[in-house]
Amino acid sequence: MNGQVGLTRRELERELAWMLRSIPDDPRELVKLISQSVVSLLDKNNEAISRGLAQREASGGARGHG
Structure with missing residues (x-):
């Protein structure tokens, strides 16, 4: 994934x-x-963002800032 979420x-x-x-x-x-x-x-973009973030979290790719 190249950073594209939506x-x-x-x-x-x-x-x-x-x-x-x-x-x-x-x-x-x-x-x-x-x-x-x-x-x-x-709405469609928000759904795509939600799916993308869920996939990142499921694959352990979520990175916290802070």
Whole structure:
């Protein structure tokens, strides 16, 4: 592991492209879609971070600072 814990930039871009595959004409709906996309990306990245940290701890790779 190279220190990457969450999703990579490319993974985030791919997820976002999928979410924005159909753009609404109504500006209010666009704002709603963007808001939902941001929250969804944060959730997905948080899940990836949790998995990555759990794997590090399970493999004894967690390093304490202090």
